[in-house]
Amino acid sequence: MLISAKTSARIALTSRLLAGVFSAGLIFALSQPAAALSELKQVPGQTTTQNNTPQTPADSDEPADDAGAADGLPQPDPLIDPTNKTTQADDGKPVEVLYDVNKAPEPVRRMRQLIVEAAASGEIERLRALMNPGPNQTQVTIGETADDPIRALKELSGDSEGIEVLAILLDVISTGFVHTGQGTPDEMYVWPYFTEKSLSTLTPPEKVDLLRIITAGDYSDMLEFGGYNFYRVGISPDGQWKFFVAGD
Template sequence: MRTGKDTEPRLSIAPLLLAICLSAGILAAPSANALSELQKIPGQADPQAADQQNSGQSQTPSSTSPGVPMPDPLVSKDSSQGSDKTPGASDDSKPVEVIYDISKVPEPVRRMREQIVEAAASGDLERLRPLFGSGAEQTQVSVGEPTDDPIGTLKDLSGDPDGDEILAIMLDVISTGFVHVGAGTPDEMYVWPYFAEKDLKALTPPERVELLRIVTAGDLSDMQEFGGYNFYRLGITPAGKWKFFTAGD
């Protein structure tokens, strides 16, 4: 006896399998095409071009073809012809030779410096008086007209009534490096500190620290804006004459 299921029409399996295969082929084709159309990675060799080159055929490179650009030269002609001048210095400036070895100066200069150090370290301003000299050869301690009483002038410049501050400044100044200026001229001198002859905008970090032992950071900023060192400086001639101890430019 046939059931109700036997009465339902049966589908042929062959057409069904054919439909599945056709569907799979249609879906796979675009995927294969997509892989073949991937963009080449810039700089990657073209297999077709390589085959042509190997077969002896030459190709003219296109200016628009992708590729890795050639790097710029490490050193250009313009940069190799740069100036060796200190940054911030004027065109006619020369490098400043800073001296720290006091043995390199004449004996009279060493002797006078030693006497100044001893007198200043004593805390007694009067001990400087014999070192000043007198008359036209007297040590200059103020800018402008010479003073008849250099000790009194230094006391007035000091922040305390005994002149201890000015003695401390003198010690700080003469303890720095120094420079030899005006060699072979009547103005030849050994000058402390060397900042008096240095471009303050070109100071190295150690030089800045050395200068800040004498002045404040605010003073340094003002000096850089002013254009030069304008605090106390001390000069001794090659003959051992204490020429000046003054502040200003």
Template sequence: MTISSRVRLICLTGALALSVTSLPLSWPMPAYALSDIKDITPHPPEEQTPSAPGPVPGEDESPADDAFPVIPDPDPLIKNPETEQADPATSEEPAPEVIYDIEKAPEPVRRMRKLIMDAAASGDIQALKPLFDVGPNQTQIPLQTPEQDPIAALKGLSGDDEGQEILAILLDVLSTGFVQLDKGTPDEAYVWPYFAGKSLALLTPREKVELLRIVTAGDVAEMQEQGNYNFFRVGISPDGRWKFFNVGD
């Protein structure tokens, strides 16, 4: 730079300085509201709260089944027995099979049945006496006293003096189907008629006709009120012993 240029620069600088110092001291300054003044006071850094860890990949994000206890619904105040399930320990056993084919019974059973029917068909009630079992397993028949003669007891149940009505009942009963009761126990027996092992409420129309061949309609109505068959029945053990010929439930 030449000398003349430097001199002009110095002169220009001095003139600018003089003009600034000659400005009035009462130059207005802008006013600021308190809200416009920024707080420059240093503050300690805020303590950061650690964020909760995210779910582990592969794990089920839903709460476990046992995380919250489940309160069962209260039982109804009035229970309907028809909707409640039957207790297996107290439920009734299924009805035994009704058998019409005598060949399905053991041979000793078939033999004793034929002997009883032949004696009944003879018309002489005394023909039954040799077929009764004696001793501790004697044939059970309706006796008024333990010492009573079984034939005399049967005559006393008959509507005639000779006991022929009882013989007719024996033939009718042994001509029906039969059931096997108390299987596998000391009381096991093949029983005639099968009504002794089946609910009367479950009888078909055909079976009701079979029942009416043994008893009257009035007897059937009475049995239905009581819920079971209560007329004469015959039981023969699997080894061919005549176990009982009795009447009642």
């Protein structure tokens, strides 16, 4: 299962990193004189008095960064160019990748914001009201419609409360997206854009984008499978949350 693979890979990577940092730090500390170590403890931007008491400059030209997102949506990642990009689909046709959610209609932006807020709350029940209860209920499983979409998501999650699924949902809907099926009944805004891309043609920055959602092992499996098959989100132009599913 892709969720389990993602979780185990991250645990293994974290363990290796912690082990490496502890080992390197211990060797370095044992090899340095006490005076040198004292200097290393000094925080950048501080000066010290004769008794080694740190002093922070009183004035700074740096403005305080306490302004949050006014609309509750994740702000553009400074590591990602927030402009549109044209990439290539599996059939060789160009695909326009959108990073600016303002390119989507207002109903789509509003539903996306509601999904972001619900996922970030850690309370999976907050998703229920967004899922179009009734015949047009949001699809959360491939095939038959789940009788209770929230219970289905909890069963798919690696924990009993559905927190892992909420984290995945938030990660996925914070990526670039694509506008598909223009002018047809299936018109949709879909996250992430990898659903419409050939994974074998990803650029290095696009691979970074992808591995923020999945593991390297998942990526190898997808190359063998022939396409992206992890979670995706679809919202119709009129703001209906159509699906949140994994698979192809």
